[in-house]
Amino acid sequence: IDKWAWRGIRVLSLVGMMMDYMLPKRVMSWKEAWEIYFEQNGGALFADLARYGIKVPECLTQCSEDKEHISHQAWATFYQYGGAAAFHTWMPNDEEMDWLSAKYPNTFDKYYRARFTHWRDEAEKGNRFYSNTLPMLCQVCQIPMIFTEPGDPTKICYRESEYEGEKYHTCSDGCQHIFDDEPEKYAQAWLPVHQIYQGNCFPEGTDPTVEGFDPLAAVLDWYHFNNGHDNLDFEGSRDQANFAAWRGMATKNT
Ligand SMILES: [Zn+2]
Ligand SMILES: [Zn+2]
Structure with missing residues (x-):
């Protein structure tokens, strides 16, 4: 139980990031979901299982601390490594940042908001930050x-x-x-x-010693990435255009 609780919780960081940053309509924050579905519901289940000698997973103390941070840390990482992920990333607008500040009063303003605002301002000036590593x-x-x-x-x-x-x-x-x-x-x-x-992720027959060899392009090719289409920023992407068009066709729930 300790092992699979932790393995599952690590993957849930990605779900937390989706809930807090990617949903066009946010339902609840990752922290609220964790509190309802794990701390309350899971807590009741473990209280019931105690009769069989089953204990709450040992990682739970760390999880109560992590619920304040992991969605922001995950999104910040995918934003910086936006070339290597097969989806678009972006920085939240002011309204979304206000929502995050309200949902995470202990951590969002203190640790994340200034950095995210800086990245957003830089992107607006044409200096969208990508890590090259x-x-x-x-x-x-x-x-x-x-x-x-x-x-x-x-x-x-x-x-x-x-x-x-x-x-x-x-x-x-x-x-x-x-x-x-x-x-x-x-x-x-x-x-x-x-x-x-x-060097194990180049297409077959690649010669990395030829002049002007571009390792990033070769790796993205091996992964069947359509560079500039599948990755990088949401701003200016095909997804953004599609989403705007679909929203424009909606007659309710706009
Ligand atoms: Zn063990
Ligand atoms: Zn790990």
């Missing part, structure tokens, strides 16, 4: 190393384990624990970023 991935959950230390939301959390003379990096105590329980399994993980940097 690739993020390091957690050996277990394979999410970029974007999460912060328990107790310090300004410091990236990473953990290191050794197995058969090699070092392996994980994003959290939860993922490190899972790695250390079964290192022989997780040491084999096919991590996209590692494979790209090792």
Whole structure:
């Protein structure tokens, strides 16, 4: 239960990001959803299971802290690495930022709003920020190393384990624990970023030694990315035009 609670919760960071940033009509914040569906409903379930000796997963203390941060940290990461993700990203407008400030009174203004406003202003001036590197991935959950230390939301959390003379990096105590329980399994993980940097993600027959070789274009080709269409900013994208057209056809719920 400890293992699968944590594996599931890590993937839910992406759902949190979608709820807080990507939905055209926000229903509830990630934090509210976590409180209702996990803390309240899940809490009641675990209280019931206590009679069988089943305990609440040990990661729960960290999760109550993380619910204030993970959606913002995930969105910030996909925004910066917008060339490498097969969807568009953007910075919220003022109204959306106000919603986030209201939903996250303890953290959004303090840790995220100024940076997001800066990125948005820069994008409006034509300096949309993209990182030209690739993020390091957690050996277990394979999410970029974007999460912060328990107790310090300004410091990236990473953990290191050794197995058969090699070092392996994980994003959290939860993922490190899972790695250390079964290192022989997780040491084999096919991590996209590692494979790209090792040159294993070029189309067959690619010669990386030819003059003017563009590694990024070759990798995107291997992944069947239509560069500039599938990725980068929402502003100016085909998706944006489609969405505006579909919205224009709506006769209700506009
Ligand atoms: Zn991880
Ligand atoms: Zn264990």
